[in-house]
Amino acid sequence: MALYSEKVMDHFRNPRNVGVLEDANGVGTVGNAKCGDIMKMYLKIEDDIVKDVKFETFGCGSAIASSSMATELIKGKPVEEARQLTNKAVAEALDGLPDYKMHCSVLAQEAIEAALKDYESRQEE
Amino acid sequence: MIYADNAATTPMSEAAINTMTTLIRETYGNPSSLYEFGQKAKEVLEQAREDTAALIGADAKEIIFTSGGSEADNQAIISAAKAGALKGKKHIISSKFEHHAVLHTLKKLENEGFEVTLLDVHENGIIDPSEVEAAIREDTCLVTIMYANNEIGTIQDIKGIGAVCRAKGVIFHTDAVQAIGHLKINVVEENIDMLSASAHKFHGPKGVGFLYARKGIRLANLIEGGAQEKGKRAGTENVPGIAAMVTALKEEVANIDKNTAHILPIRNKIIEGLKEIPHSALNGDEERRLPSNVNFCFEGIEGESLLLLLDDKGIAASSGSACTSGSLDPSHVLLAIGRVHDVAHGSLRLSLGEDVTEEEADYIIKAVKEVVEYLRGFSPVWRDLVAGKTQFIL
The missing domain is CATH 3.90.1150.10 (Aspartate Aminotransferase, domain 1)
Incomplete structure (x- = not known):
């Protein structure tokens, strides 16, 4: 049996929305290099819609796949929907993650939360 | 596929596969049985012991066959610790980058009241024998330092460390799992008292290894049962595996x-x-x-x-x-x-x-x-x- 589902491997090998979003108006970074995972999410929000999203990840296969899947799940969606994205939804969309890799999906959820928080604080300014 | 993970395990050599399959088919008797067919397996086993000993400069009586490197490490360390405790010596010296078979065994002994000194291995992954010497105390009962590291491959001055231990009268064990078959080893010349080896790291089968323990070292057995291996390791011997290990080791040492x-x-x-x-x-x-x-x-x-x-x-x-x-x-x-x-x-x-x-x-x-x-x-x-x-x- 392979370590990861085919979906995880697909998103790991061909990550969607990878890179930097130069005109992002919400950016969030979570994790730390000491633990071996860092995710950075770039959001471009217009009219309360996530118009575009990109990510950069330092981490294992499931961290890269979780980031990729999370961007797919929120791209083009209303901000409110993006806010409600859970790590479980990310893991399920990937056809599951090994137990000890669930924290990768948590990191993806937190990265989006951090980026949304950054967007909101920029709006208040 | 390019297989570049030979420190994890190696493919079995054709000669070792032949030895193993032939013995599984033809020599399946129990070496403890008294009839001819069992005794034939016993002969194979004892020949393997002699050959193993010859390949590292030891005597056949000094070889105990085990299930692999981890068991050999456990048995070596626990034996020396038990013998030490009887004399009130409860200090062990090892290094920070040993295999977990060694480190976890030492942790267990620590919980039982032993004191463990883990030597620094420096940036280059090499320990100087003088550092071992400096760490030896009156109550040191064992020094256990790996021959070659399983991750970074660094090779220790085993002969030098062995000499220091011999001079101080402390038992010296080395986990040689990564070294044997790949480096020339002679336990006498290198002052080694105990040595652990695992067959699958040198093109032998998995689940087989051996422990060399110099004459005079009292081994404690980890597995209780029958009188196999002079009562130091119970359980019917894995004769085909042991013989295949020796076939592989002979080939490796010769090359x-x-x-x-x-x-x-x-x-x-x-x-x-x-x-x-x-x-x-x-x-x-x-x-x-x-x-x-x-x-x-x-x-x-x-x-x-x-x-x-x-x-x-x-x-x-x-x-x-x-x-x-x-x-x-x-x-x-x-x-x-x-x-x-x-x-x-x-x-x-x-x-x-x-x-x-x-x-x-x-x-x-x-x-x-x-x-x-x-x-x-x-x-x-x-x-x-x-x-x-x-x-x-x-």
């Missing part, structure tokens, strides 16, 4: 010079090739290391994703990344030689087979370069390093 001459220049080519990757570093001493071992850290990337992408390119390798171990901490070996967490996560170990070719070396170098560059391309850690927001470590 050490030839294999080293072939593998060393190819290994060095890979090291030189990977050094060209910016912000990378070889782990462990460059000279005093196993001829098959390459171990690098690459800054800004994580090891598991590196391994998965190399797997896609047909290269089987290993990493000291936390993600490959299921824990949050990267390899204790890399931490012991002073690599910080951030870079220890981005490590790669290639342990080459003796049949590796120049072409495969070229392919490995190219593939690793491509994968490291690709992963750095979307690593936020790498971006910050390049932008000068954080400092390069390597």
Whole structure:
């Protein structure tokens, strides 16, 4: 049996929305290099819609796949929907993650939360 | 596939497979049975013991067959600890980068009241015998230092450490799992009191190994039962496995010079090739290391994703990344030689087979370069390093 589902491997090998979003108006970074995972999410929000999203990840296969899947799940969606994205939804969309890799999906959820928080604080300014 | 994980396990040699399958079919008797058919298995077993002993300069009576390296390590350490405790000696010296079969056994003994000193292995992964000497106390009952490290391949001055222990009257055990069959070993010349070995690291079968214990060392048995192995290791002997181990070891020992001459220049080519990757570093001493071992850290990337992408390119390798171990901490070996967490996560170990070719070396170098560059391309850690927001470590 392979370590990861085919979906995880697909998103790991061909990550969607990878890179930097130069005109992002919400950016969030979570994790730390000491633990071996860092995710950075770039959001471009217009009219309360996530118009575009990109990510950069330092981490294992499931961290890269979780980031990729999370961007797919929120791209083009209303901000409110993006806010409600859970790590479980990310893991399920990937056809599951090994137990000890669930924290990768948590990191993806937190990265989006951090980026949304950054967007909101920029709006208040 | 290029199999570059021979420190994890090796393919069995054709000769070892032949020995094993022939014995499974034809010599399945129990060596403890008194009839001819059982005694035939006994003969095979005792011949294997003599041959094993001869290959390391020991006496047949000094060899106990085990289920592998971990069991041999456990038995060696626990035996010396029990003998020491009887004399009120409850101090053990080892090193920070031993295999877990040693470290976890020592942890257990610590919980039982033993005191353990783990020597520093320095940046190059080498311990000086004088450091062992300085650590020996009146109540030291055992020094256990690995012959060659399983991750970074560094080779210790075993003869020197053995001499220090012999002079101080302390038992010296070495976990030689990575060394035997690949380096010339003579337990008498190198002052070794106990030595652990595992068959599957030198083209023998899995689940078989041996412990050498010098005459006069009292072994404690871990497994109670019948009187096999002079009562020191109960359980019907794995005769086909043991004989196949010896077939493999004979072949390997006979070819050490030839294999080293072939593998060393190819290994060095890979090291030189990977050094060209910016912000990378070889782990462990460059000279005093196993001829098959390459171990690098690459800054800004994580090891598991590196391994998965190399797997896609047909290269089987290993990493000291936390993600490959299921824990949050990267390899204790890399931490012991002073690599910080951030870079220890981005490590790669290639342990080459003796049949590796120049072409495969070229392919490995190219593939690793491509994968490291690709992963750095979307690593936020790498971006910050390049932008000068954080400092390069390597």
